[in-house]
Amino acid sequence: MPGGMTMAETHGVRVRFAPSPTGELHVGGARTVLFNWLFARQSGGKFILRIEDTDEQRSKDELVQPILDSVRWLGLDWDEGPEVGGPYAPYFQSQRGEVYREYTERLVASGHAYPCYCTPEELAQRREAARAEGRPPRYDGRCRDLSEAQRRSLAAEGRTAALRLRVPDTGQISITDIIRGEVTFDNATLDDFVLVKSGGMPVYNFACVVDDHTMRITHVIRAEEHLSNTPKQVHIYRALGLPIPEFAHVPMVLAPDRSKLSKRHGATATAEYKVQGYLPEALNNYLALVGWYPEDGEEFMSVVELTAKFRLDRVSKSAGIYDNGKLTWMNGVYLRSVSLPRLAEAAAPFLAGVVPEGAAPGRLHKVLDAVRDRVKTLAELPGVVGYFYSDQFEYEDKGVRKHFGPEAVQVLESCREAVAGMALDAAAEAYEAAYRQLAERLGVQASALIHPTRLALTGQTVGPGLFVVMELLGRDQCLARLNRAAAFCRQLAAS
RNA sequence: GGCCCCAUGGUCUAACGGUUAAGACACCGGCCUUUCAAGCCGGCAGCAGGGGUUCGACUCCCCUUGGGGCCA
Numbered sequence: 001m002p003g004g005m006t007m008a009e010t011h012g013v014r015v016r017f018a019p020s021p022t023g024e025l026h027v028g029g030a031r032t033v034l035f036n037w038l039f040a041r042q043s044g045g046k047f048i049l050r051i052e053d054t055d056e057q058r059s060k061d062e063l064v065q066p067i068l069d070s071v072r073w074l075g076l077d078w079d080e081g082p083e084v085g086g087p088y089a090p091y092f093q094s095q096r097g098e099v100y101r102e103y104t105e106r107l108v109a110s111g112h113a114y115p116c117y118c119t120p121e122e123l124a125q126r127r128e129a130a131r132a133e134g135r136p137p138r139y140d141g142r143c144r145d146l147s148e149a150q151r152r153s154l155a156a157e158g159r160t161a162a163l164r165l166r167v168p169d170t171g172q173i174s175i176t177d178i179i180r181g182e183v184t185f186d187n188a189t190l191d192d193f194v195l196v197k198s199g200g201m202p203v204y205n206f207a208c209v210v211d212d213h214t215m216r217i218t219h220v221i222r223a224e225e226h227l228s229n230t231p232k233q234v235h236i237y238r239a240l241g242l243p244i245p246e247f248a249h250v251p252m253v254l255a256p257d258r259s260k261l262s263k264r265h266g267a268t269a270t271a272e273y274k275v276q277g278y279l280p281e282a283l284n285n286y287l288a289l290v291g292w293y294p295e296d297g298e299e300f301m302s303v304v305e306l307t308a309k310f311r312l313d314r315v316s317k318s319a320g321i322y323d324n325g326k327l328t329w330m331n332g333v334y335l336r337s338v339s340l341p342r343l344a345e346a347a348a349p350f351l352a353g354v355v356p357e358g359a360a361p362g363r364l365h366k367v368l369d370a371v372r373d374r375v376k377t378l379a380e381l382p383g384v385v386g387y388f389y390s391d392q393f394e395y396e397d398k399g400v401r402k403h404f405g406p407e408a409v410q411v412l413e414s415c416r417e418a419v420a421g422m423a424l425d426a427a428a429e430a431y432e433a434a435y436r437q438l439a440e441r442l443g444v445q446a447s448a449l450i451h452p453t454r455l456a457l458t459g460q461t462v463g464p465g466l467f468v469v470m471e472l473l474g475r476d477q478c479l480a481r482l483n484r485a486a487a488f489c490r491q492l493a494a495s
Numbered sequence: 496g497g498c499c500c501c502a503u504g505g506u507c508u509a510a511c512g513g514u515u516a517a518g519a520c521a522c523c524g525g526c527c528u529u530u531c532a533a534g535c536c537g538g539c540a541g542c543a544g545g546g547g548u549u550c551g552a553c554u555c556c557c558c559u560u561g562g563g564g565c566c567a
Contacts, residue, residue, distance in 0.1 A: 316508080
């Protein structure tokens with residue numbers, strides 16, 4: 001770098017998230033995206049998305065879209081990558097063969113890489129033998145120094161060569177990681193690993209290095225599982241004479257049983273959180289707190305605040321266990337604090353069969369405001385707003401036993417009369433005043449009126465303050481439901 | 496198996512040689528109250544073990560143990 005400047009200083013920060021389309025984006029991946037995104041945004045850099053689909057066996061085209069959708073749902077927009085393009089396109093490894101070939105040629109020309117004619121079967125056999133003798137199963141380097149003639153004769157046997165990197169037998173290689181500090185590996189533990197398979201397909205470590213370099217990535221922020229790959233990648237950078245980016249290996253996110261996150265741990269796919277009624281702002285906030293903590297200790301942070309406060313060098317080294325309980329709590333906090341229009345927007349898909357198409361937004365906002373502090377996910381909403389839009393509900397058994405006893409007919413009648421005298425659009429305060437007055441006149445506790453009324457109006461024994469419910473329902477709807485309940489109780493008493 | 500990483504309550508974390516070891520989730524009480532929530536107040540609970548270094552270790556070093564990852 002000129003004048004000792006780092007790439008980030010000369011070109012600006014460029015980071016990337018490079019998922020393989022072999023599965024859905026799980027919460028661990030989501031957090032890696034988030035950290036990359038936060039780092040890019042806070043340093044005015046670029047966030048790039050790249051699809052690592054070189055593994056033909058496991059990569060599936062149809063898995064790309066769900067990953068993109070998940071990242072987008074989280075609101076973590078990318079500056080370059082699929083669907084948006086960019087100066088270093090294409091952003092799919094499967095379309096970058098030309099680029100890999102160029103770098104392959106450079107390595108061969110400089111003598112850093114050499115063709116290996118051993119077949120996968122022979123290699124497997126030798127590994128097996130090594131294992132049996134208790135030796136580490138490393139490649140023995142037999143094709144390292146073949147003469148031209150030897151190569152020709154091997155090829156004449158019909159063998160196709162893989163390409164291996166010549167790795168020093170001795171010495172060490174150290175990487176400086178922003179999160180972990182210096183990590184050292186002995187070259188002796190590495191072997192001349194394969195760069196390009198005999199079929200011509202580049203291996204992950206090679207493609208990754210070539211892409212990170214050609215895409216001018218300055219900071220490689222990725223999961224810790226790649227830490228062990230890093231020395232190999234650094235050897236490739238060196239062989240190619242390329243500048244080495246900064247590395248930051250973020251700790252793993254583990255399942256509650258401390259194992260790697262997978263399908264059997266239930267919903268860990270980001271997309272699943274959407275259908276379960278989580279807000280992306282809550283998921284982002286929660287995820288940011290797994291492995292990182294703001295200096296001021298304030299846990300509740302918008303993405304804007306996260307961008308300002310996030311510090312890559314304060315990310316923890318130890319793996320964190322993903323805690324659904326805390327996420328759910330935080331989601332509740334968000335449901336309570338988000339603006340009403342935003343809440344309505346996020347809730348819409350969940351309320352589809354419950355709230356009629358053309359329902360007045362103003363009233364919906366009030367309804368949501370009335371119920372929001374007793375739900376933790378949007379998926380719970382239909383269960384608590386239904387009665388605001390329909391009187392087709394049953395009375396809760398428990399409530400019937402408790403509040404629809406023999407005296408209920410009288411109570412409901414009295415309430416009905418009181419409500420009948422109200423204005424059409426009376427406010428909660430007016431209903432409350434009327435009920436307090438009625439209770440006094442009847443010489444009973446207000447709760448003796450309130451509970452049966454709630455059951456009559458909502459079918460439930462729990463819910464928002466009754467008088468708010470009455471205001472939102474309106475006088476006539478209250479009357480109708482009070483009547484229906486009185487009839488129900490009369491019938492109940494008769495049977 | 497080899498190599499690498501990690502280690503504070505059940506969980507996420509704070510602490511950066513001297514603190515009554517702090518906060519959050521969960522849990523348990525209490526308050527508030529028309530119910531359920533929410534909110535408020537309080538409580539339970541931790542430095543993995545052993546050696547060093549130091550006047551003094553959660554903090555630094557080593558070992559052990561445990562957990563995780565990568566490689567096949």
